[in-house]
Amino acid sequence: MKTTFFFLLLLNSFFFFGQGVQISGIITAENTNEKLAYATVSIFKAEDNSFKQSTNTDEFGHYNISVESSEFYIQINLLGYKILKSNILQKSNGDQTQNFILQEDAFDLEEVVVMQTKKLLTLKGDKMIFDVDKAGFGNGNDALETLTKLPGVRLDKDDNVVFRGSNNVQIMIDGKPALLSGEELNQYLKTMDGSNIKSVEIIANPSAKYDASGSAGIFNIVLKKSAATGLTGNVRTSVGYAEFIKNYNSINLYNNTDKWNFKYGLSYGYTESVNHRQIDQTIVNPGYTLLLEQNNDWLPISNSYSGNFGVGHDLSKNANIGASVSYNIYNSNEVTNGRTNEYDNRIYERYTILKTDDAILNKTIIGTLFYNFATDSLDTKVDAQLNFANYNNTSDRQTSNFYFNADTNEMYKNDDQIKYNNPTDYNILSAKIDVEHKLNSAINLETGAKYSYVNNDYDIDLKERNLSGDYIQNTNRSNRLIYKESIFSGYGIANFNTGKFDFQAGLRAEYIDYNATSLTSNTSNKDQYLSLFPSFSVNANMENNQYKISYSRRIQRPRYLYLNPYYEYIDTYNVSIGNPDLTPQFTNAFELVWINKQKTSLSLFANFSTDEMYQIISYNPENKITTLYYDNIGSSKSIGLSFNTNWNVNKYWDIQLNSELYYGQAKSDLEGYKFNDSGISYYAGLNQTFDFGKNWNGTWNSFYSDSGKYGNTTFKPSYDMSFSLRKDLLENKIRLNLSAQNVLKKSQWIQNTQQDNVSTNWINRWETRKITLSATYNFGNAKKKEVKDADLNDEQNRL
Template sequence: MKTIFTKIYYTASLLFIGLSSTFAQSQATINGKLLNEQGAIVDYASVSLLKAKDSTIVKGTLTNDNGAYVFDNIKPGSYIIKATNVGYATTTSAVFSVSGDKNSFSVPDLKMQISSKTLNTVTITSTRPLIERKIDRTVMNVENSPLAAGNTAMEILERAPGVTIDKDDNISLKGKQGVTVMINDKLTYLSAQQLATLLRSTDGSTIQSIEVITNPSAKYDAAGNSGIINIKLKKNKQSGTNGSITAGVGRSKGTRDNMSLNLNHKEGNLNVFGSFSHGDNPSYRVMDLLRKITQGDTTTYFTQATQMPQTYHYTNFNVGADLDMTSKNTLGIVINGNTNKEFDRNYNQTRIGLFPGAVDSSLNTNSNIDQTFRNFAVNLNDRLKLDTSGQTISVDLDYSKFNNNSKANYVTNYFLPNGDMQHDPELLRNETPSDIEIHSFKADYAKPLSKTIKLEAGVKFSSVKTDNDLRAEKAINGVYVNDTTRSNRFIYTEKIDAGYLNLNKEYKTGSVQVGLRAEYTQSNGNLVGSTPVDRSYLNFFPSLFVNQTLSKTSELNFSYSRRIDRPSYGELNPFVYYLDPYTFNKGNAFLKPQYTNNFELGYVYNKTIDISFGYSRTSDAITEIILTQGDKSFQTNLNLATQTNYNLNIYTPYTITNWWTGNVNFNGFYMGFKSSDVNGGNINNGRKAFVLKSTQNLLFAGFKGEVSGNYRSALTYGIYDIHARYNVDAAISRSFTNNKFNVKFGVDDVFNLLRNNIDSHELGNDFSIRQKRDTRLYKLNITYNFGSAQIKKREHRAGAEDENNRVGGGN
């Protein structure tokens, strides 16, 4: 504890020393509004804050849907506002001054005149609009926009259509988290916090564009349905060194700490980069489980109460280099790894009786589970521009090695109704070494066939081997011996060969893209001592994207894609893990992949209001269920016949005042599950549900405040009836010395309302689960950015992304 707060003390001391001069000269907020000749608002116009002395740009932004703009953290001085928009003449304000004794300054409304120049000659120039809707993505063209000046990559990303960032820097796309973030078409293997540190230290002037991809094309792995955000950076031509240091502390039932260091250096044609992070995250969970087991005319009640304290330590590193061999060829290498240690202490008490509250017998199971997870990965990449027309080829080679070693000890005491022990304790222990190796190669080729037609093609080959060895022992007369009923070894191998073609055609008012991806999979699941499970299958994954501009403010788009989700390696592992002798979970070596057909029809109004209707149907849906065998219940995954989903998503930002903005996202949906002959019963469940999220952003006296609320109604998932969930989060932050220092304080689940409550009355189950984690968390984070803000590494999306995501356990 002393060490943790010593770290924070020294970091805070550096901060306050740096702030001593800042408070002597406070920074202000400048706000204003743009109107046209008729007094109507001018939304999404480019606004620049210029120094009056030499007209250099200090910051840039966009007006919101109410025509308002805001600049914060502005030093005292004399300034001019410059506004530009398509169809209007450039407008500038009179010179105004910001003094050090005022926290805010309001610029008089600026009126923009419609451009009425008479052209004697016609000059055609290629100018990209700020917001551009392409066939399979929405693009924000940041390069050459005033938006790039004075803002960080994170601040620009917050303005991208459909993108929201919560107080913990988690990025959501159309209200859905789990978004894949790439930089220059390459995956960033970073946590949300590490990615936020990178983006907040990236100067907006280094960004070319931001691409939002809600339904990935055939170019990307067919696995998964998450959207993609791709940040494209300009070519780095400047030399120097930069980086950032972040330290934080959090408090719930335990004390958490985190720290990270990011460094980048460029000299000549060589760019070297690296990052290191470490954290300690203790957590606590309580769970109450009430089960009723009916056998014939007898009903037995199992009442279980479990306390689950957990301690988690992580250490991550990432180093790499890019070498520009020529102006058209860049070679790169990235090495990353992590070591995570987890310690679980479960204390479980089970009372058994023929009536609620009655105790005919009882047992206590205490378990200690210690896990160490290690990962090491190497990526080699090469990108070659073949000509000036846009013909390119890129190659990635990947190797990943994962190791997980788990040791568990179980002590179970059995008691009579009067509290006396029935017999000596039952002693069990497990050791579970697990190894995963991944090899991957991929190559991508792109060639423009004409000014409006582009061809993309590529191949990918991956190979995976997992080896899991469960060594279970039980104590007999005080001596541990092998427990053959629980010991086993599971070896799984998988090879995937893939290829794809994409063809894109652009029209005057729209575009069409068709794609086809083929993946041939060979797998072998071998539970040593039993018959191996061999599979081989060839799948085709078509995709179609259509975009049509209806008017200046309206766009219509349609997309379709077929996707696959293969079981994670842990789900395929048939090991048995015990909570107590009556409750356990196990994997399923016979799980098959699930296939989904996704359809989405979307409408975008004024580049801000986004409405979409989606339909998807999944066959062989991988679903978690609980089954009952006699007086025992176990959790596993099965393939249900179908899962059907309808959803309506509405996202819109809004402005209340110059200092109060927000957004709201509504997602209404229906999930239905059907399957016959599951453990002797049938499943036919479905329920309408919705999720409502809203975020309020406040600016006051140089501070940024954020309050977000989340409500998810009750829903049905498979055999589970899941109760409603709701929570409120809040945070406040402030930046100093031109955003080099940032201080942020936040509270998760302010009212401590977040719970996970589940019931089930299907397939012979009759149980209720009540769970509560230590979700109310107080957090303080301090970040310091140093060096040149224009030196950034060339991030890349490695070839083994899909395979690595299926490992799990290494967060």
């Protein structure tokens, strides 16, 4: 109630400020009459040519922007088209319509200019957009590796993407939420070639239109698009080496006519890699201290295959339909070699040799049907989608443990031989509709509804070898879980524009009904609940300065496997288990943003969470096994500052600075696992681009990250730097790129968890100092239409 009262008071106080004129219109291509999406529309004051503000056209080529100056002109920029500058226009009493037609740049001369002046990091509306292509981060990397190069982003010890101290990030691809999360999402992203990524949009505080999942915000991966009509496309190949070899190859084709547009894509990746993991666990008891010193090398050899097809058809100038499908295969043979040393009161007593062979085959298919409609005036827009996904995974793991005395190197007990089979099958279906209607120049309404259904079949079959050499199923650690879930959601948003100020208020409702049934134990865990997610924002445009204050309520639902109360075998010293009593985590997110001249931004953000989902590390001194599971510990908060700016040192050298400083605190009320700890974290990244002339370009990117302390865990600093050199040939048809990534070999994850008498130190070091040579050949030189991809939301992000 207090939040609602504050918002209404703010709305009422700003209503009487000066009203601006609304300029709206449509941007089209001269030869094809295609409505051009994502063109930049900028307002300049005629008197001194000073920049005032800018916006972008939507997917239908429509724009809307307010003007305060009495005399002004409009400038339109879009890659592949000549820059358009309007005549000087006069501010009138009423709103105006200004439509523009862009001419294609046949020789792509403007593309060179745009590429030279474009920033690595730009701020548009509620998005922070990082230009992955210009930074060269995607060359020789898969999509997961590429995300780790972004400002303030890293992987935790389980390879989850972490942003602003949280791994609750919603991943989207071309504006459509991705399928999976955790290990399944990692495998899916590993099938994507990073060189196909154009940019990544970070939305730190989403509105009610988006699914409520993701307390750390949304990462939207924007893929590269063709720049030609007719048959166009590109071919890419890369070879990289760090400790092992990597190779990526892809071909993308686009074929567009007046009414039809098609896209086709194939890619293949071969990767040999390594992850060095070290876990040191110290257990202190009166008169006795045990140290477990574990070192594992994880060595995967993977082949990834990806294919996609999309088609779109214009039914009329106002409506279009389409479909797309993608099929991804991830096939990996993974070997883990490990050794664990045991020290009793600092005396080396025993050691265990670990050998694991894991054959993983993952297949994912995603399909969508869509329909879009917009009236001639664009006052009303309708977007409808039907989406389907199937995720099928098999994991056949053989683990051997051999136990030796340190002084004699003789086995002191029989070896363990374990077979672990984990077939998994997920089916997801969703349907949604979004409607937007503009009542007048000041008021715009949005509403929508969505239904999603999930059916997951998750099987754990663990067998142990007995003294006779036969493998017998361990019924205590085997289980088949059937998880079914339905989510009904709807939202409403009201937008109000006064010229200088934009107000938005929204409310989203999500009702969930789920049932997790163990066929093995004939037990069931089910629940249903309704959650409300309000949001609001106020934007102020003041000459060269922009201000925004926003609020949204977010949710982090447990991943499906977090609810499965059966063990997942990791090794002889470590297991994980689900928690059927785990409940969702709710977050109230606030952000205040100041942007100066689209060049410098300062953000103050604060997240306050209840029922915090926290990974518990529990040690059993009797069997020396550490159990990992998630529980609701209590509350947490994170308050921080984010600063971004750039300098044009000269026409050859551009510098971008990204930094964050935030305070994190977590409190646990769990019996036997209580703590109330806090700490300071900070990040600084420096990205430099160089134009050496004659189509030679280079980058130098470096970062330093210190995550400080959060809860009962302390994180150690990580830092590194990367370089790239690029050469464009044959009128930019061929691009060669040489890169060296993480050359200092200091990009790693180090954490120490201290709970009562148990201290766990965890180090993950991924393969670093990678050298990659890549080549790209582009054909075609005009603008293409877009084919939509699937929209499968939060229910898929929790696999």
